Amino acid sequence: xxxxxxxxxxxxxxxxxxxxxxxxxxxxxxxxxxxxxxxxxxxxxxxxxxxxxxxxxxxxxxxxxxxxxxxxxxxxxxxxxxxxxxxxxxxxxxxxxxxxxxxxxxxxxxxxxxxxxxxxxxxxxxxxxxxxxxxxxxxxxxxxxxxxxxxxxxxxxxxxxxxxxxxxxxxxxxxxxxxxxxxxxxxxxxxxxxxxxxxxxxxxxxxxxxxxxxxxxxxxxxxxxxxxxxxxxxxxxxxxxxxxxxxxxxxxxxxxxxxxxxxxxxxxxxxxxxxxxxxxxxxxxxxxxxxxxxxxxxxxxxxxxxxxxxx
Numbered sequence: 001x002x003x004x005x006x007x008x009x010x011x012x013x014x015x016x017x018x019x020x021x022x023x024x025x026x027x028x029x030x031x032x033x034x035x036x037x038x039x040x041x042x043x044x045x046x047x048x049x050x051x052x053x054x055x056x057x058x059x060x061x062x063x064x065x066x067x068x069x070x071x072x073x074x075x076x077x078x079x080x081x082x083x084x085x086x087x088x089x090x091x092x093x094x095x096x097x098x099x100x101x102x103x104x105x106x107x108x109x110x111x112x113x114x115x116x117x118x119x120x121x122x123x124x125x126x127x128x129x130x131x132x133x134x135x136x137x138x139x140x141x142x143x144x145x146x147x148x149x150x151x152x153x154x155x156x157x158x159x160x161x162x163x164x165x166x167x168x169x170x171x172x173x174x175x176x177x178x179x180x181x182x183x184x185x186x187x188x189x190x191x192x193x194x195x196x197x198x199x200x201x202x203x204x205x206x207x208x209x210x211x212x213x214x215x216x217x218x219x220x221x222x223x224x225x226x227x228x229x230x231x232x233x234x235x236x237x238x239x240x241x242x243x244x245x246x247x248x249x250x251x252x253x254x255x256x257x258x259x260x261x262x263x264x265x266x267x268x269x270x271x272x273x274x275x276x277x278x279x280x281x282x283x284x285x286x287x288x289x290x291x292x293x294x295x296x297x298x299x300x301x302x303x304x305x306x307x308x309x310x311x
Contacts, residue, residue: 029070030151034067037140038067038140041140042117042118042138042140042141043117043118045118047120047138048086048139050085053087053138053140054139055144056086056087058079058087059079060144061076061146061251062144062145062147062154063075063147063150063209064079064087064142065142065144065151065152066112066115066117066119066143067117067140067141067142067143068117069112069115069117070143070151071096071112071113071114072093072096072152072176072177072209073093073097073119073142074089074092074096074135074142077282077283078091080129082128082136084134086136086137086138086139087136087137087138087139087142088128088135089137090128090129090130090131090132090133091131091133091135092110092135093177093209093285094179094288094291095113095291096113097110097113099111102121108122108123110135112141118138118141119137119141120137122134122135122136123136130188131189147252148252152176152209152210152212153209153210154208154251155207155217155221155251156205156206156208156249156251156283157208157221157224158203158248158249159224159227159230159246159247159304160232160237160239160244160246160304161237161244161303162181162205162286162290163180163293163301164227164294164302164303165205165224165227165228165304166178166179166180166206166291167293167294167295167300167301167304168301169206169208169220169223172220173215174211174212174213174214174215174219175209175215175220176209176210178207178209179206179283179285179291180205180291181206181207181284181285181286182200182202182203182204182205182283182284183203183207183249183281183283184202184203184247184249184278184281185203186200189284192286192287196241198241200243201242202243202284203242203243203244203247205247207283217258218258221258221259221262225263225309225310226306226308226309227305228246228304229246230246230271230273230275231271231272231273231274232246232274233245234274236303237302238303239303245274245276246276247276247277248263248277249279249281249283250277250278250279251280256277260277265310269309
């Protein structure tokens with residue numbers, strides 16, 4: 001009887017962990033089950049009343065995720081004031097949103113690519129932004145994760161050709177998404193053809209969305225400084241030009257302090273560090289053919305490799 005009591009007590013202590021594991025395996029939302037009102041919008045393809053959504057006019061830095069499954073959908077960078085009465089974005093995270101013709105055949109519905117949750121509709125040809133696209137999204141379909149203390153956070157690094165940096169960073173624990181793109185310049189919506197001239201001020205960079213419960217900024221920044229050569233100025237391997245410069249674009253003072261500490265460690269070790277430390281302003285996604293390049297091409301990075309530089 002005593003042995004049974006001990007076993008029962010041990011099982012009782014273990015149950016919470018078992019429950020958490022099974023919940024994760026079932027793919028349940030980190031935000032809990034949908035309310036009846038949320039189901040009406042997300043599952044039954046309803047619509048928030050105009051100008052009533054809590055995210056219609058938000059302008060803080062962060063990530064908008066799917067209310068149903070928690071997947072990242074949109075960046076605050078791509079949100080704009082459209083006066084339409086719902087949150088508006090002129091771009092989505094690569095691969096995050098799928099499109100299909102509405103049941104009535106007149107509009108294009110947008111859904112979460114991961115779980116199929118109804119988000120809203122997408123419109124083209126309105127000339128509201130340079131991209132000429134408007135994702136009209138229900139606030140109910142999303143959860144905003146602010147950069148400073150959200151469930152998801154962002155980091156932006158530039159270290160030569162973004163293909164290799166993206167490939168290696170995407171393999172790290174806690175990294176949910178790595179996007180190739182451009183940052184550091186001024187012209188809105190730059191193209192690869194413009195950036196590759198080296199005259200735009202932009203650098204080829206990657207934006208990383210990560211789970212701070214599974215990794216942290218310092219771990220990612222340290223790894224970034226070990227997969228490219230931080231001593232090369234305006235070049236990386238065979239790629240030459242300011243667009244291939246080494247740079248860390250920090251979102252806040254905490255990221256700035258961490259990056260500066262790591263760069264200081266390298267300098268004390270004798271490295272002639274050329275990596276720039278710059279305040280983040282805006283990230284623009286690169287063209288689709290640049291995303292997941294090495295994975296699609298079934299190749300390995302040729303100008304990026306891991307070299308241990310920290311103890």
